[in-house]
Amino acid sequence: MTPYDRAHAAMDADPENEALRLAVYDRLADAELFLLLEHEPDADNDIIPQVFETEEGDFVLAFDLEERLAAFGEGPAPYAALPGRVIAQHLAGENIGLGINLGVADSAMLLPPEALEWLTHTLTHTPVAAEARPLGFDAPALPPAVLALLLPAFTAKFDQLAGLASHALLGGVTYEGGRRGHVLAFLGTPEPARAGIAKAMHEALTFSGLEAGELDVTFLSEEDPAAQVLLEKALVLHLPEVEEDTAQHVHVGPGMDPDKPPVLR
Template identity: 55%
Template sequence: MTPLDTAHAAMQAAPDDDTARLRFYERLADGELFLLLESEAKGDSLTPQVFDLEGGPVVLVFDLEERLAAFTGIPAPYAAMPGRVIAAHLAGQGIGLGLNLGVAEAAMLLPPEAVDWLAETLDNPPEAVEARPVAFHAPDLAEALLTGLDAKLARAGGLADHALLAGVSYDDGSTGLVLAFIDTAPGAEAPLARAAGEALTFSGLDQGGIDVIFLAATDAATAPLTKVALRFDLPQPEVPETITPIAPGSDPDNPPKLRW
């Protein structure tokens, strides 16, 4: 069972559960998928194989290399990349997405409308605001949001040392949730803020948002925040002894050029 298998089974078992459906789409976006290509990649240019089905054109992806091989039955070119990158490229083109067709129980055909929705949901950059916190307190949040944050931050290794989640009161009388990333790596602010926003979106909850801040361990606000906050330790990646070439499409911040 892959993570996508588990999420798909939960969605199928509870067709009226919006949270289960959102969790499936979150796994689809975050997981590595193997996209069947028409020909071998040429540099950063990829040509997906498009199938004309009765319901319209689709491209095929699989969440395991073995599943792609089982579908083709012969060696075939493919590219590995996050589902969010594929959705972003397909958006607005009227092309659907076939997942694990014919090779797994977690098989389904996403119409173009579903692909467009996923791409639009993921393309929701955080907004910068100014506010002055006056007090921190223990957070009051639903289990679904806590689970979503834990999963998101587990994949953010190396972007910060750890994160602290707490309730916050501001000088204008408003209250909310604040997620503080401690000792953030240079340039990691935007992806971390986006990950926090997606955790809230895919939790299916309406908690008004999460405020994200970035602090150093030595900042004055860090000590009082630590006393009341939930702590998330981000994985620290091992430093490789040698540099491994990056496969085309594997970096969501440097997506390949897809040609149709």
């Protein structure tokens, strides 16, 4: 099962659970989806999705596995491999919905245009940069019910951060002036990756189902005194390591080359 499959199955098992519904959107945003096209991308890298007219409106189709795309088309079909968030962004405002895994998996789902607009709007939110002087760190003072929402959301994002930090530390923090809160500290993260990780954790909090949730994200070296205190008191969350085979054999499908961004028509 794919991460999206698992999220969809959990939602089906408890359809009234808002956090599980939000998790489906989060997995779709992060997933590489294979978008069915009218024809192969042209020399300008323009990609034209195949649009299906239905009684419920117009939809384009995408699949979270290349094999599922082939099964739907009963053979090879032109496609562009794109992150779900990119597809949603391009479709927002076009009055076109998105069908996922239709006819080939139990995780089949139709997202109407308004759902794509909501997703795109939600993904545009960014964390606010701020500075504060911590006075001390403690174990996280979070109820089990809150941790049960946060930890799966963090873990789903961690799967994309292999090699960008040794681990993350979730702890309580008291700042100068008396403000108390919680901090998620990443150890050993290179500077260029920090903004992306902060955005990913912001999304994890947004899609966790917690209302008015707040979490500070910071980056420390393993030699930092604050890191040593957190290692003793915080909840230690391990990130996956880079697999050499994965790093050496990266397939860049149509629309995934950052030097040739896709143009959806």
